[in-house]
Amino acid sequence: MKGTLGTALGATLSGAALTGLATGMPTQIESGDIDSRASLKDEFDLHFMAVGDWGRNGADHQLQVARQMGKWATENPNDFIISTGDNFYPSGVASEHDPLWHYSYENIYTDFSLQWDWYPILGNHDYKSDPEAQVRYSKISRRWKMPARYYSKTFRLKSGEKLLIAFIDTNPMIPEFYKNSEYGPHVAGQQPKKQLDWLDKLLANSDACWNIVVGHHPVYTAGPRTENYDTLAVRKVLQPILEKHQVDVYLSGHEHSMQHLKNSSEHFHQFISGAGSEVTPVKQNLGYSRFVAAEYGFMYFAVNTRQLQCKIVDHLGRTSYSMVISK
Incomplete structure (x- = not known):
């Protein structure tokens, strides 16, 4: 009986295989061929979201923003997520096993579409x-990609051109932090000049068609910290490097709002995405403001060789702002 059954199955399988070959049917299916996300295509080559100042155990609209991020990334192409710092309130994490990893991150950004790579930087609260x-x-985490306090990543576009993103740590660039009882022990020995030299050399040697720098503290802001000591300190050391190398975008957090800023005399655009779980007031009618809003949300960027698009999406899923930078 066993022999008869085995012979029958063997004949059936052999016949099916021969039939498949004869009709030209595929004999191997890649997972990408049946992934519904493969159909989410547009005129851009690379897509990513940016969210900042979020880690509050789901409170103060963090959960609502996370849900809209998941919905957006399900319905639109997205390759990775950038966190612009202040990842854990009120005082960072005590270790890689701190329960806040679950309460503020793993159990909040749960949608399948948010399980791709996250590229974080450190904010002042993380210090x-x-x-x-x-x-x-x-x-420990498959998706948390932070190899050092500052690092860079190059992404290749379909044309073969590149997008360079430098992820920096702005905290050691603020002199006042070295005297602070909370920040001081963790900025000690960080050698800000070494980091700035690294960034200067990285951008000088870049052959990318788009160069983006991501740091927690803004260079300019229309929020409460317009002329604050941290804004002025970061502007002093960073703005000359951004202009020297004609950086396209400086992306930050720290201010709990959504902003697009551009000085007419400077090349780089600044975007502030720091409203992942709390909002603070903004100032209207500043000369460098293109868009400012005290609203919860995240930013969505799309890039190809010719254009970089930014959209601001709020906690209700509404697109409140959209713009394009062209080469």
Whole structure:
């Protein structure tokens, strides 16, 4: 009986295989061929979201923003997520095993479409405990990609051109932090000049068609910190490098609002995406303001060789702003 059954199955399988070959049917299916996300295509080559100042255990609209991020990334192409810092309130994480990883991150950004790579940077609140714990978490999490306190990543577009993103740590660039009882122990020994030299050299050697720098503290802002000591300190050391190398975009957080800023005398556009879980007031009618809003949300960027598009999406899923930078 066993022999008869085995012979019959063998004959059936052999016949099916021969029939498939004869009719030209595929004999191997890649997972991408049946992935519904493969159909989410547009005129852009690369897509990413940016959210900042979010880690509040789901409170103060963090959960609502996370849900809209998941919905947006389900309905639109998206390759990765950038976090612009202040990942954990009020005082960062104590270790890579801190429960806040679950309460503020893993259990909040749960949608399947948000399980791709996250590229984070450190904010000032992350410096109140152990900032290195967020680097070490990269060895635990599949999606948390933070190899160091500052690092870079190059993405290739379909044409073969490149997009360079430099992820920097602005905290050691603020002199006042070295005297602060909470920040001081963690900025000590960070050698800000070494980081700035690294950034200068990285941008000087870049052959990318788009160059983006991501840092937590803004160079300019229409929020409460327009002339604050941290804004002025970062502007002093960073603005000359951004202009020297004609950087296209400086993306930051820190201000809990959504902003697009552009000085007419400077090349780079600044975007502030810092309203992942709390909003603070903004100032209207500043000379460099293109768009400012005290609203919860995230930013969505799309890039090809010729254009970089930015959309601002609020916690209700509404697109409140859209613009395009052209080469």
